[in-house]
Amino acid sequence: xxxGEPYTLLNVTQSLREGKVTALQLTQACxxxxxxxxxxxxxxxxxxxxxxxxxxxxxxxVRRAQADCLSEIDxxxxxxxxxxxxxxxxxxxxxxxxxxxxxxxxxxxVVKRLREAGAVILGTTNMTEFAYxxxxxxxxxxxxxxxxxxxxxxxxxxxxxxxxxxxxDAMAIAAVxxxxxxxxxxxxxxxxxVGYKPTARRIDMxxxxxxxxxxxxxxPIARTVADCAWLACVMAAEPxxxxxxxxLDGLRLGVPNQLVLDGMxxxxxxxxxxxxxxxxxxxxxxxxxxxxxxxxxxxMNAAGGFTAAEAWAxxxxxxxxxxxEYDPRVAVRIRxxxxxxxxxxxxxxxxxxxxxxRVQAKLHSVDALLMPTVPIVPPALGxxxxxxxxxxxxxxxxxxxxxxINFLDGCAISLPCHHRGQPPVGMxxxxxxxxxxxxxxxxxxxxxxxxxxx
Numbered sequence: 001x002x003x004g005e006p007y008t009l010l011n012v013t014q015s016l017r018e019g020k021v022t023a024l025q026l027t028q029a030c031x032x033x034x035x036x037x038x039x040x041x042x043x044x045x046x047x048x049x050x051x052x053x054x055x056x057x058x059x060x061x062v063r064r065a066q067a068d069c070l071s072e073i074d075x076x077x078x079x080x081x082x083x084x085x086x087x088x089x090x091x092x093x094x095x096x097x098x099x100x101x102x103x104x105x106x107x108x109x110v111v112k113r114l115r116e117a118g119a120v121i122l123g124t125t126n127m128t129e130f131a132y133x134x135x136x137x138x139x140x141x142x143x144x145x146x147x148x149x150x151x152x153x154x155x156x157x158x159x160x161x162x163x164x165x166x167x168x169d170a171m172a173i174a175a176v177x178x179x180x181x182x183x184x185x186x187x188x189x190x191x192x193x194v195g196y197k198p199t200a201r202r203i204d205m206x207x208x209x210x211x212x213x214x215x216x217x218x219x220p221i222a223r224t225v226a227d228c229a230w231l232a233c234v235m236a237a238e239p240x241x242x243x244x245x246x247x248l249d250g251l252r253l254g255v256p257n258q259l260v261l262d263g264m265x266x267x268x269x270x271x272x273x274x275x276x277x278x279x280x281x282x283x284x285x286x287x288x289x290x291x292x293x294x295x296x297x298x299x300m301n302a303a304g305g306f307t308a309a310e311a312w313a314x315x316x317x318x319x320x321x322x323x324x325e326y327d328p329r330v331a332v333r334i335r336x337x338x339x340x341x342x343x344x345x346x347x348x349x350x351x352x353x354x355x356x357x358r359v360q361a362k363l364h365s366v367d368a369l370l371m372p373t374v375p376i377v378p379p380a381l382g383x384x385x386x387x388x389x390x391x392x393x394x395x396x397x398x399x400x401x402x403x404x405i406n407f408l409d410g411c412a413i414s415l416p417c418h419h420r421g422q423p424p425v426g427m428x429x430x431x432x433x434x435x436x437x438x439x440x441x442x443x444x445x446x447x448x449x450x451x452x453x454x
Contacts, residue, residue: 008223008224009224012076013073013076023077026057031122033170033171035048041171043144044161045126045171046123046125061075070118071234071240072230073118073119073230074118076118076119076120077119077122077172078114078121078176079123079124079162079167081176083130085106087104087105090103093209094159095327096140097318097326109204109205109206110218111207112207122172126138127163128158130334131183132211132307133159133330134182135157137155137385138161140327143161144156146165147191148190148423152380154380155384157188157190157398160183160187164188167193168192173222174221174222176231177195177218177219177221178216179195179406180211181399182406185373185412186414188373189416189428192418193222193223194221194414195219195228196229197411199217203219205218212310215307217406225440225444226444228440232436242444245445248445250283251285251442253279253285253286253366253370255276255289257291258292259291259295261375264372271425272372275427282449287365291359297407303340304340305348306345308337309344309348311334319335329391352407368430370428371401371427371428373401373427373428374426375397375400375401376394378423401428410432411434413428417450427450429442429446
């Protein structure tokens with residue numbers, strides 16, 4: 001795409017500034033990859049806005065020639081998850097049940113901000129139906145695959161499956177997803193990318209089809225930490241800035257003793273251990289952190305939690321009249337919310353507030369949390385398609401670690417920590433609500449260290 005250069009957001013924008021590539025050339029290259037019958041475009045995207053994208057790219061090149069760019073990302077091709085409103089189209093959220101819904105009157109706010117910055121919106125990306133799974137399987141539009149071992153066929157993770165694959169396969173320079181319990185970080189980890197879940201309130205959710213207002217976040221998937229930091233600023237309507245990497249010497253990263261290291265496969269276990277050793281050699285103090293509070297999450301959410309309660313409230317009428325059109329595995333999860341009434345939600349709110357306060361008190365002893373993003377490498381698609389019990393167990397395992405941070409109302413980022421050519425493994429750094437800049441600064445420093453091990 002750029003004469004062999006890595007196509008990070010920062011490199012692409014530099015190439016645009018220097019005239020090494022045009023927005024039209026970038027967009028044409030992305031569209032060619034999407035249309036490649038040997039590639040993943042047909043399952044990674046639910047819609048492709050080819051005509052509009054080419055027109056937007058040409059307009060960007062005109063602005064650049066006139067020194068009138070809208071922003072640094074003017075002309076950069078971006079993909080958008082299928083649950084964001086696009087003016088004039090129904091918002092389908094990876095489902096077919098909404099294909100005849102009323103078209104959106106306006107773009108989602110985050111899409112509007114990207115357009116105002118000059119980004120070229122390529123299309124909407126595939127996802128788990130209604131974002132209700134961390135695995136990314138979709139019986140309606142097909143299931144995108146991780147770039148690792150395509151011949152065997154391993155899942156890309158979800159729910160933002162198509163978003164991650166669009167970046168991994170150079171069909172987009174960066175992608176916008178959502179994260180309710182790991183839906184940005186899981187596919188990033190499974191595809192060897194960086195996925196950032198900001199503090200929920202940082203990026204306005206207006207115009208995004210909700211799963212849980214208590215837990216939903218909008219976040220980017222890209223190739224580097226700096227790319228994610230930069231794109232998040234645009235989506236949050238903040239001045240674009242990337243924090244300076246923090247000094248690692250004496251930095252304290254807490255690895256919880258409870259929950260997050262359970263059930264690791266051999267690859268993740270060994271890779272995470274090597275990563276911790278590498279960070280310690282760089283001056284980081286890896287601290288074992290006693291957090292039995294993490295074990296309380298499953299109990300508090302045993303009946304279905306905020307997600308089931310809110311999903312049922314949103315889908316009740318539609319599900320009762322058109323359930324046959326839903327993914328059966330998603331419909332079953334939504335129906336768990338039938339008995340979860342307002343008093344249930346109020347009680348869970350109070351439990352969560354108390355839990356957050358207790359966890360916050362313990363996290364002040366460390367600079368950030370450190371854990372595997374997902375305790376397993378991407379599982380094969382075939383067995384998950386054929387076995388409901390395996391699907392349910394794997395989904396819970398994959399969501400487990402990322403969900404901790406959503407319930408904490410914190411921020412987190414997953415970055416790859418495996419050696420080149422090895423199965424993808426994500427390392428997650430996380431902090432409390434509002435600690436985004438600190439977590440990103442730590443991630444930038446860790447990324448620099450880990451990139452030297454390839």
